[in-house]
Amino acid sequence: xxxxxxxxxxxxxxxxxxxxxxxxxxxxxxxxxxxxxxxxxxxxxxxxxxxxxxxxxxxxxxxxxxxxxxxxxxxxxxxxxxxxxxxxxxxxxxxxxxxxxxxxxxxxxxxxxxxxxxxxxxxxxxxxxxxxxxxxxxxxxxxxxxxxxxxxxxxxxxxxxxxxxxxxxxxxxxxxxxxxxxxxxxxxxxxxxxxxxxxxxxxxxxxxxxxxxxxxxxxxxxxxxxxxxxxxxxxxxxxxxxxxxxxxxxxxxxxxxxxxxxxxxxxxxxxxxxxxxxxxxxxxxxxxxxxxxxxxx
Numbered sequence: 001x002x003x004x005x006x007x008x009x010x011x012x013x014x015x016x017x018x019x020x021x022x023x024x025x026x027x028x029x030x031x032x033x034x035x036x037x038x039x040x041x042x043x044x045x046x047x048x049x050x051x052x053x054x055x056x057x058x059x060x061x062x063x064x065x066x067x068x069x070x071x072x073x074x075x076x077x078x079x080x081x082x083x084x085x086x087x088x089x090x091x092x093x094x095x096x097x098x099x100x101x102x103x104x105x106x107x108x109x110x111x112x113x114x115x116x117x118x119x120x121x122x123x124x125x126x127x128x129x130x131x132x133x134x135x136x137x138x139x140x141x142x143x144x145x146x147x148x149x150x151x152x153x154x155x156x157x158x159x160x161x162x163x164x165x166x167x168x169x170x171x172x173x174x175x176x177x178x179x180x181x182x183x184x185x186x187x188x189x190x191x192x193x194x195x196x197x198x199x200x201x202x203x204x205x206x207x208x209x210x211x212x213x214x215x216x217x218x219x220x221x222x223x224x225x226x227x228x229x230x231x232x233x234x235x236x237x238x239x240x241x242x243x244x245x246x247x248x249x250x251x252x253x254x255x256x257x258x259x260x261x262x263x264x265x266x267x268x269x270x271x272x273x274x275x276x277x278x279x280x281x282x283x284x285x286x287x288x289x290x291x292x293x294x295x296x297x
């Protein structure tokens with residue numbers, strides 16, 4: 001795989017958005033601010049590694065807040081083209097921190113439970129609304145909220161021995177937040193079975209169901225995620241990719257008439273963008289499209 005250590009050189013397009021309670025003005029996240037989320041910039045890609053392998057990268061308060069801050073920072077980085085989420089050690093993420101959940105349940109404090117739920121909500125919102133390409137590289141277990149984290153990404157690369165499951169009902173809990181976006185990835189009947197029957201499925205089965213997109217041999221998920229991200233980012237205009245993601249978030253699930261109105265507005269807006277002008281001009285002049293990882297000459 002080609003690695004580019006230099007900036008992609010592409011100008012900011014202003015088309016991405018992330019609604020968040022964290023201030024985004026001048027926001028830059030440093031890995032030292034949170035020991036459980038590690039950032040690694042590789043040219044136009046950023047690798048976000050959940051880094052608490054002793055606890056199977058469980059989604060603790062620190063983990064959730066660190067990931068949220070990293071997603072906000074990467075969303076407003078104009079030189080960045082894709083974000084890859086993976087886990088350190090043997091697993092992607094075992095899901096919620098059950099020790100913390102036990103304390104919240106035992107305390108029976110509605111305000112504390114609401115604050116914790118909203119913390120998860122902000123994290124998923126930042127990921128689902130992220131303007132860059134997002135890719136999950138899954139090895140080992142992606143369970144409960146960890147499975148939700150993976151499947152909230154645009155693409156999921158799964159190793160053969162990976163294990164996916166929504167196990168919330170096994171502990172008397174409810175897969176509330178993940179249920180709101182699972183049907184954007186798999187049909188309703190498949191989502192219902194996955195949420196009600198907490199059986200673990202491997203990488204092959206996840207791809208067959210549409211829960212994951214690509215199957216790779218064990219130990220290859222991160223490398224393939226990098227290759228896929230670079231391949232897509234070379235072919236797709238950053239502004240068009242962001243606009244398409246925003247359109248999907250806004251239009252999918254609406255009535256056809258309302259969706260057409262939203263789509264027509266997106267059509268008009270993108271025609272006025274420099275990337276569209278560049279792409280159309282390049283095809284008319286050369287019968288080929290730009291390499292969108294290269295700056296315009």
